[in-house]
Amino acid sequence: YDGKRPLRVLLLGRINRIKGQEILLEAIAAMPAELQSRIEVRLVGGAFESTEREHALAELVETMGLTGRVRVLPFIPDPSEHYRWADIVTVPSRRPESLGRVAIEAMAYGRPPLVSAIGGLVEVVSDGETGWHVPPGDAAALGAKLQEIILAPEAWRGFVAAGRARYEAIFSEPVAAAAITAIAADKLKTTIARPGRVPAAREAETRP
Numbered sequence: 001y002d003g004k005r006p007l008r009v010l011l012l013g014r015i016n017r018i019k020g021q022e023i024l025l026e027a028i029a030a031m032p033a034e035l036q037s038r039i040e041v042r043l044v045g046g047a048f049e050s051t052e053r054e055h056a057l058a059e060l061v062e063t064m065g066l067t068g069r070v071r072v073l074p075f076i077p078d079p080s081e082h083y084r085w086a087d088i089v090t091v092p093s094r095r096p097e098s099l100g101r102v103a104i105e106a107m108a109y110g111r112p113p114l115v116s117a118i119g120g121l122v123e124v125v126s127d128g129e130t131g132w133h134v135p136p137g138d139a140a141a142l143g144a145k146l147q148e149i150i151l152a153p154e155a156w157r158g159f160v161a162a163g164r165a166r167y168e169a170i171f172s173e174p175v176a177a178a179a180i181t182a183i184a185a186d187k188l189k190t191t192i193a194r195p196g197r198v199p200a201a202r203e204a205e206t207r208p
Contacts, residue, residue: 001087003153006040009146010086010111012079012102015047015057020092020116020137022060027092027143029064036069038150044082046075083109088149091115094137100124103131104171107163112156114145124171130163132156 001007013019021043028039043061047053058072073082083089089106091097096119103113103124115121117133125131132149134141149156169175 001153003038003150006038007146007150008085008087009039009041009114010044010082010089010106011041011092012044012082012089013091015043015045015053018093018095019045020094021057023092023094023137023139023142024090025060025064025066025070026139027146028066028069030139030143031147035147035150036066039069039146041066041070042073042082042085043070044073044075044079048075079105080109083111086111088131089113090142091121092134092136092142093118093121095119097121104167107131107167108171110160110164112159112163114142114149126162126166130159130166 009024011019011021011024015021024041024043028036028041031039043057054072054074061067061070061072076082083105086106086109089102089111091100091103091113093116097103098120100113100115100119100121100123103115103121106113107125107130113121113125113131115125115131115133116136117127118136122133125133127133132145134145
């Protein structure tokens with residue numbers, strides 16, 4: 001992203017209050033008109049239990065005058081096309097994320113994540129290195145950070161490579177598989193060595 005076209009922002013997740021779609025809309029609506037014209041947003045996801053939330057979100061976009069800037073799109077099993085479209089991915093959750101799968105996937109695609117400083121997202125995204133943190137539920141802070149991202153693209157150009165490297169080092173499938181194997185092996189070792197276990201039981205547990 002070089003700032004010569006609108007910044008493409010992706011929010012991917014279930015449509016509900018927790019995921020913070022409204023926070024992002026408030027942040028954009030409060031921007032000066034000149035900056036609003038320099039941003040494009042995709043809100044991708046479904047409410048699943050009903051379509052009422054999806055319709056309500058689309059109506060909110062229209063009410064806020066953001067129809068030309070924001071698109072509400074349905075959930076799809078493979079969101080790769082949306083990641084490829086985006087310049088950054090935002091996760092403005094109001095409540096803690098246990099891991100932050102979307103932020104991890106964003107880094108895998110080389111898309112810096114802009115996330116709420118809450119729960120597992122703080123551990124996943126390194127603020128100022130692979131992405132950005134903002135206070136949860138704070139539309140003003142989110143809007144200010146988006147303006148900074150739009151106006152100074154050179155300041156975060158290195159986040160793309162840094163995020164990809166962090167993904168490969170910590171979250172990629174081979175690393176995750178190795179970590180799970182190590183945890184399982186340690187658990188087995190602890191079980192076998194537990195005081196009071198008779199030799200026959202230990203032998204049975206380790207027999208092929």
